[in-house]
Structures are given as C-alpha cells and as structure tokens.
Amino acid sequence: MKLAAVQLRATDDRAETVERAGDLVDAAVDQGAGIVLLPELFAVPFVQPDPDPEYFRLAESIDGPSNTMAAERSRRAGITVVSSIFEEGEVPGVYYNTACTYVRGELKSVYRKSHLPFSNGFPEKFYFRPGGTEPEVVDTGETGVGTIICYERHFPELSRIVALRGGSVLCVPVASASAPMREVFQLELRAHAVFNGMFVICSNRVGTEGVKEYFGLSAVYGPDGDVLAQAADDRDDIAVAEVDLERVAATRRSRPFLRDRRPELYGRLTGMGPATS
Secondary structure (H helix, E strand, O other): OEEEEEEEOOOOOHHHHHHHHHHHHHHHHHOOEEEEEOOOOOOOOOOOOOOOHHHHHHOEOOOOHHHHHHHHHHHHHOOEEEEEEEEEOOOOOOEEEEEEEEEOOEEEEEEEOOOOOEEOOEEHHHOOOOOOOOOOEEEOOOOEEEEOOHHHHHOHHHHHHHHHOOOOEEEEEOOOOOHHHHHHHHHHHHHHHHHHOOEEEEEOEEEEEOOEEEEOOOEEEOOOOOEEEEOOOOOOEEEEEEOOOHHHHHHHHHOOOOOOOOHHHOHHHHOOOOOOO
C-alpha cells in the first residue's frame, strides 16, 4: 500500500485552507495512497508565543468543516484519513488539540493530545485541556494505525504503546517551527520507527505564521529508519511512499525489541514499581 504525508501552509482563511488541504488529499489519492495524514490543526494558524484569548474563536466541533472535508475524502476514495483539529469541547470553555481517524468515511478514533508544552514559543497549556487516554490503534482493514501529536514525539512511551497494541503505522501530525528542534526532528522520528519496527508518517506545516517559520520536512519513514519519501521544504506538497507492510513483522523478528522488553524493571518510569538503583 501507499502512505502519504500532507504538508500545508495555513492562512487566516479557513475555508480556503481546508479546500487546499482537500486538493492535496486528492493528489495523494491519485498517487494511490491508502492512508493520508494532515498536519496538526491544519486548517488554522497555530499558536503564537504570547497567549491570545482571541485564538479560541478558531475552535470547531468534531463535525466542523475540517473533519467534514476529511471524512468526505475518506469515504469517497475508500481510504484512511487522519485529521487534526482545534476542538471545541462539549463543556463550555474546554478545548482540545485533537486527531480524528476516518476509515472509509467512518470516524474510528478521537485522540486528544495528552502532553502539552508551554515552552519554545508554544504556550499550548493556555489553550488546550490535555487528553486522558493512551493512543488507540485503528484497524483500517489492511493494517493498524495509531496517532500521537507533535510534542508527544519527545515521549517514546507513547509510540511504544502503539506498537504494543499492534500498530504498524504511526501517524505524527506536527506544527514544528523551533529552530533548535529542526536539528533533532528527523532523528526522533527515525528513532520511533526503529525502536518499534514500524512505519512513521509525519506531516508538518510550512511557511511563515506571525513570528514562526515552519520548516516542513514532512515525510514517510520505514521500520529501519529510512526516509522513504519527503516533501519539498518550501511549499505545499505531499510525500507518498509505497510500503510493504510485511516489513513490520520481518523487522520485529530480526530486531525483537518488543519481545525482549523487561516491563518488571521499568516501574520507576510510572511510579508503579520498586524504585531501586
């Protein structure tokens, strides 16, 4: 099958951005993509360094215009689309950074970002309530897909959960513009692929928003950490890679990291076991 990362420049015109995102999904479908990932909060500008109460006006419901486009493209093409939105919760004043997975038009997963930064110009704790569930793995009919969101790529425990739950494809929608992070961005994503023996799709935005310059590097990675496809670094684009899902099982046999785990020794990580030196 083929996996696709959509790279997108967001503007203040949500309708135009959503339409352009839809065109990029269509282009990925035309190239045969069966799983398509959109960037973090793809339809609207991302947060700026200074908290801004006016930003909340950009939130939308689960069935708002962003996901409506994603669901329609998923249904029409018979594919899986992972969409990321600024979600207005059912409780007034509660907002989430949310990823929704659609399989052939049906909503299969709602995952809310659980790890939120307030650093490097990303004051997300001001805007979003953290989610309280671990990443799910969605059965697409061809493979298992799990999603973590941007900052969460710094926490290897989350992608390991996706692997342990049977996931073969990890989706990572991001909004990454931090210059220091650019140097380790692909290193981290390749590490997730290698440690877990899985494919990784990462979709970033691109272009200037306020004081931030998003650097793209949207790509698809193989279980060996190899870059299978990468978007252009200066414009809207798609990265589409043809993959052999059998590589996941083969990689996990040749590098049996999941088999050789020793969970009984990791209690210090959660405070649920002995803290011995």
